Amino acid sequence: SAVISQKPSRDICQRGTSLTIQCQVDSQVTMMFWYRQQPGQSLTLIATANQGSEATYESGFVIDKFPISRPNLTFSTLTVSNMSPEDSSIYLCSVGDTTYEQYFGPGTRLTVT
Amino acid sequence: DAKTTQPPSMDCAEGRAANLPCNHSTISGNEYVYWYRQIHSQGPQYIIHGLKNNETNEMASLIITEDRKSSTLILPHATLRDTAVYYCIVRSHNTGKLIFGQGTTLQVKP
Numbered sequence: 001s002a003v004i005s006q007k008p009s010r011d012i013c014q015r016g017t018s019l020t021i022q023c024q025v026d027s028q029v030t031m032m033f034w035y036r037q038q039p040g041q042s043l044t045l046i047a048t049a050n051q052g053s054e055a056t057y058e059s060g061f062v063i064d065k066f067p068i069s070r071p072n073l074t075f076s077t078l079t080v081s082n083m084s085p086e087d088s089s090i091y092l093c094s095v096g097d098t099t100y101e102q103y104f105g106p107g108t109r110l111t112v113t
Numbered sequence: 114d115a116k117t118t119q120p121p122s123m124d125c126a127e128g129r130a131a132n133l134p135c136n137h138s139t140i141s142g143n144e145y146v147y148w149y150r151q152i153h154s155q156g157p158q159y160i161i162h163g164l165k166n167n168e169t170n171e172m173a174s175l176i177i178t179e180d181r182k183s184s185t186l187i188l189p190h191a192t193l194r195d196t197a198v199y200y201c202i203v204r205s206h207n208t209g210k211l212i213f214g215q216g217t218t219l220q221v222k223p
Contacts, residue, residue: 004156031209042200043157043213092156094211101147102211104156 002027002095004105012111013083020079021108023093028073033094033102034066043092049076083112117201122218125195131188133217135201138182146177147204147211148186150197157200157213160186191221 003026013019034046049055055068070076080087088111096102118136125131147162161175168175174187200216
């Protein structure tokens with residue numbers, strides 16, 4: 001199994017600012033995914049980030065709002081740009097290949113005031 | 114991606130088997146059934162997955178009907194620590210994406 005860490009674990013930010021969330025994995029992985037979990041809701045996939053290619057965004061999510069970097073096989077960042085209170089959520093990083101289980105990080109709890 | 118339907122909540126007595134149903138009537142031939150659970154404030158935890166055969170591991174058993182339109186996750190001896198939201202997900206091994214539904218909140222009671 002993969003061990004995933006995320007930084008920061010939580011943050012409180014003012015509206016209009018941006019926050020970059022880091023995801024670090026202890027082994028090389030092909031696929032990384034970013035999810036959002038709004039309060040009391042299920043997880044929603046934001047994008048798939050594969051090393052060496054542009055991230056693929058799900059419907060309703062755009063690169064200008066959620067730019068993603070994937071510089072190597074063990075690291076990725078998600079930026080939440082120009083934040084509003086509606087962006088208050090838990091953001092989770094997930095890793096895995098296509099045929100086996102995905103592993104999830106502990107999440108980053110973001111509150112926008 | 115095929116959608117899944119689960120009951121919003123279930124109760125189970127501690128020590129008894131918990132049987133969590135899931136409907137996935139639009140599943141296609143190359144899609145697998147995955148189960149994850151999320152204990153409050155933690156990231157989702159992988160439980161088990163299968164294609165068409167029944168599967169068992171140290172955590173649970175997965176029973177998939179012959180037509181693959183539904184499945185049941187079985188926790189053989191539920192404990193209080195099994196209280197969580199359980200997600201049934203149909204996953205394409207082409208894309209690798211996990212698309213979460215609303216899940217079933219399982220409450221294990223003493």
